Amino acid sequence: TELPRPYPNEIPHNEKLLSLKYESLDYDNSENQLFLEEERRINHAAFRTVEIKRWVICAMIGILTGLVACFIDIVVENLAGLKYRVVKDNIDKFTEKGGLSFSLLLWATLNASVVMVGSVIVAFIEPVAAGSGIPQIKCYLNGVKIPHVVRLKTLVIKVCGVILSVVGGLAVGKEGPMIHSGAVIAAGISQGRSTSLKRDFKIFEYFRRDTEKRDFVSAGAAAGVSAAFGAPVGGVLFSLEEGASFWNQFLTWRIFFASMISTFTLNSVLSVYHGNAWDLSSPGLINFGRFDNEKMGYTIQEIPIFIFMGVVGGILGALFNALNYWLTMFRIRYIHRPCLQVIEAMLVAAVTAAVGFVMIYCSRDCQPIQGSTVAYPLQLFCADGEYNSMATAFFNTPEKSVVNLFHDPPGLPWGRVCARWLICSLLACGTRQGADSPGRHDGILPSPGLCCLRPAGCGIVRMTLSLTVIMMEATGNVTYGFPIMLVLMTAKIVGDYFVEGLYDMHIQLQSVPFLHWEAPVTSHSLTAREVMSTPVTCLRRIERVGTVVDILSDTSSNHNGFPVVESNPDTTQVAGLRGLILRSQLIVLLKHKVFVERANLSLVQRRLKLKDFRDAYPRFPPIQSIHVSQDERECMIDLSEFMNPSPYTVPQEASLPRVFKLFRALGLRHLVVVDNRNEVVGMVTRKDLARYRLGKEGLEELSLAQT
């Protein structure tokens, strides 16, 4: 049952992507001796303090995420208003004189230049801020860190980028960026310092490890969803569905708390900004307006319609994903230089404007202005006292046009709605930030029943449970709960039949070693022996400094975890596994020169505190930056005081699903494979497990980027 390696991979990978380096995270507690000692000292009262700090951090995450959402909303509104006035004045001028093509030109130029600024800062300053950010956060929660993904700089660029994209008329939404923003805020606050600002506030030092940081990032992502949709429960479910492998009740409550605070902050600030201070009527950025309960009944006869809609939505979603896939492939291959990316974005903005103008011109979709609540009515080709509803849709900020879409007069023909949606989708597909556009189309249509919008969104992203709750919360109504679920599930099943979800697709395209929920079903024939990496570089309990330095400097292996074995293995005694030590820990040991001189083993070596490790987290210096003299190379280093004394192990005979389950459930980074005598025979890392997937002809192996 040996697999041919490397299995011919059907995805033509770009060399550049495969050479990207991702960092694996360690969501196990990395229980080393120092940490254990600290935990043992912690009594009940100290634990309480830590617990209170956790709640305070979650409150701060919620508040800041809410404020960022407010900032985006207010700035977009003002800039969009400005753009509207400039274009309207121009149109008014030229409507009399004739020559509306000048208006089109102005509109397109405005959009393109705004988008240019946005894409320049993204492409040249922080490329990781491009896109929705949802795949990146999914990866982070799964245990793969894409470089720079939770930095303050990324947050700033992301916020500016999304504002400029929305103002520039691109078919993008704010929910992806909000999730990413929440995650960055959480990662920053929970560590009590910022590397971008070079400030260390010396607080929250207890939380400087991967597990704790991941928990807060979950809370941040939930707060982001909550702010975007006004859906705190949906936010929690999103975080749990995407991230946390292990449902912990205490964690869930904190995530829930952060979500609540986030939507409440947004609500309060926006209420004050809009002048009705005590009203709390803006729970989220994306609000589908309030629906009247009475009109929203549904009967049993409609159920086939819902199912049909689910099927259509699933197919449309699959089409969207396929289109998106090919475009992404094209981009990976040809548009990888920043200036090309900027030109592409500008082109898309100009095309969007042009398509919009053509549609406005062709549709002549006039509505009476009297009694209408639209924000930016444009008379454009309409009689006096009427406005062009298509123009409004293109001029408004995305969420406003969605509300208009839903609250249009009941006579609205379905065909037109679907046509609009299709064009929107195509534009979204062509947009650089295409990955976050599906959120934009998440909506149900109350007036003529449910339309194809919602299910297609599900067909695209495939998150059933959290999406259902988000929809329920965003529409402020649960009456449609059952139909929504029915449609979403059908869409998901149908969509899954064709292609996988958008985010999963993007993750796979990026060659990230992402661990799914379960090992491929046909992988029982593989055992740890076959999937592990071997041979493994082991260290002795008391090791020569020179050896350690040489091993760490060996760029060809570049391992991150080293099993520690008994010091003096003679042939009669078994050199069993004693512990596991990480590259980062060794670096700190070398940096602080925690050596025992060879001549004098009884000499007490310099005491290292857990704080020394925490201060270095998460950016440990490279081995090259640490100078070790020739004399020091001859010293010894005692690893047993710093290693993890009880690493998880599996026997060689364990099957892949079993290894996978252990790895996934505990969030491991390294898993040592031992034989019957507890001797190290191999090491399983994330990459060894993530490379298998179920293809059309059975088990396949993927090429993965380096971690």
Next chain:
Amino acid sequence: TELPRPYPNEIPHNEKLLSLKYESLDYDNSENQLFLEEERRINHAAFRTVEIKRWVICAMIGILTGLVACFIDIVVENLAGLKYRVVKDNIDKFTEKGGLSFSLLLWATLNASVVMVGSVIVAFIEPVAAGSGIPQIKCYLNGVKIPHVVRLKTLVIKVCGVILSVVGGLAVGKEGPMIHSGAVIAAGISQGRSTSLKRDFKIFEYFRRDTEKRDFVSAGAAAGVSAAFGAPVGGVLFSLEEGASFWNQFLTWRIFFASMISTFTLNSVLSVYHGNAWDLSSPGLINFGRFDNEKMGYTIQEIPIFIFMGVVGGILGALFNALNYWLTMFRIRYIHRPCLQVIEAMLVAAVTAAVGFVMIYCSRDCQPIQGSTVAYPLQLFCADGEYNSMATAFFNTPEKSVVNLFHDPPGLPWGRVCARWLICSLLACGTRQGADSPGRHDGILPSPGLCCLRPAGCGIVRMTLSLTVIMMEATGNVTYGFPIMLVLMTAKIVGDYFVEGLYDMHIQLQSVPFLHWEAPVTSHSLTAREVMSTPVTCLRRIERVGTVVDILSDTSSNHNGFPVVESNPDTTQVAGLRGLILRSQLIVLLKHKVFVERANLSLVQRRLKLKDFRDAYPRFPPIQSIHVSQDERECMIDLSEFMNPSPYTVPQEASLPRVFKLFRALGLRHLVVVDNRNEVVGMVTRKDLARYRLGKEGLEELSLAQT
């Protein structure tokens, strides 16, 4: 850091409870060689079939749970109507003649006799059907099976019991019993057979193991919540919050599907029964009526009120729990004979009727009958054209009176509502099925803002996230989402300060080895060496049949899992761990006499199929029922073909939280502790981990019942 054992336990345990035997479940895949072989044979197509079967089973669970809910609802409605008419006729007769005490007597007698029938069948036929069933299902999902808890007989008795209790006027709800019923249905269907009916349909044999059964029971519990409250998403969250330690997306969708089907079935059948066949307006048994969106705004000034309500609710809930605790203690000590239990139930029923009558007499709470929608108006002490609302509250089925409570005229004074609730709670406390009554008071009060009802419910049971969603779904409204959350969280925090949740309390009173989310925070100083059971009875790979029989027959140890070590340990070679075999597997091996004759080791032993193990699951015969002759005792048995070849192990140095996490995350039943040379030094089971808890003075040890 050695703990004094046994630590003086503050709960005065009843010997009877401690002597109860619970069964531990194994939610790890129990990967033995036969199972592995089968899994290896499974290709993609076969896996698809299994997957489709899972969905079909979930659909069946949903349908049957929905039908049981309908049955309960319809029977209760008819019996309650009958009771109402009898009492009303009597009252009408005596109102003219005077002598209403006869009516009281009739009422009390009716209630007491109905309750008597109910309590007799529960106490004498199936005592495990008493109570709400929620603690039992929590235990099952956690990994402890209380005997008979998922049997068909239990279901029948439970359904009859809840019908008779509700008709008898006891302050009990249907949601606990619905959850239990869903779980029983799921356990039955997924196994494709019923022991109570002695029928084996020879289907779904693949699912005859603890992991798969647990997954279906989760779905059943969710379907139960869904049918009770019309809250499918809330049902899923309940199952996840209470049960599944590991969030698996595929499982979540199936649970969701079962929930949807369940509420849909109930909805359809009840709609047809009520004559409006296509309406689908009865999503759940407990329906708080439809609220008008417009009236339900809330402002920022109300937030302190919500928090205050949460505090009050938390305190009330804590009081309820404390009262319930003392009553339960009293019952455990003194009322453990079935006939005493029956008498107690009748007494409670009579007292409830008497209290009700007194309250009706004292309150004289008359409402105009005109324009009112109450089902059973009683004129009782009121003027003509008016009805006594207090009498209605006591005569109605619980959920109807809750609806009345909420939809009473807006002028309803808060004080009266709270007084009613308090009396209700006290009665619930005194009720045998007290544990499920909190659900009854789960409601929000729309007219004069939120009242103390909801938060107190939370203060009692403490399930924040799922309860919030259940409330949102049951009220058909998400506008109050934020206040509900705020109130619930405050109530939970306040309540936790005083006592633990009701279900947790009951579980602890039952001395069940329940594993909470995390190990006690101060337990880092304990290691596997200190918590494990030692010495462990090991078996050799090729073992003498007589030895196996003797070990299994040894009632003093009564172990369930046995490490398998190398056959011929001589002093030079290490007798390392080779695998793990379960008592149940050994029993099957002995039953089928899979022996190798001593003289001829090369003889092929009888092939045993996985089917043989599955047929015996879950009620493996006791060792006493298996006859092994003296000759057979001298035969050998080769365990390596049936054992789990790669059991999870931990080194002795692993800390308790680490062991706990591994155990909980993977749903283990046995965890072997090994030393550096992979030799078995001990075994950790559920009981070893569950007995530690954080008390007022640090770590405490509980006395636990046997498993």
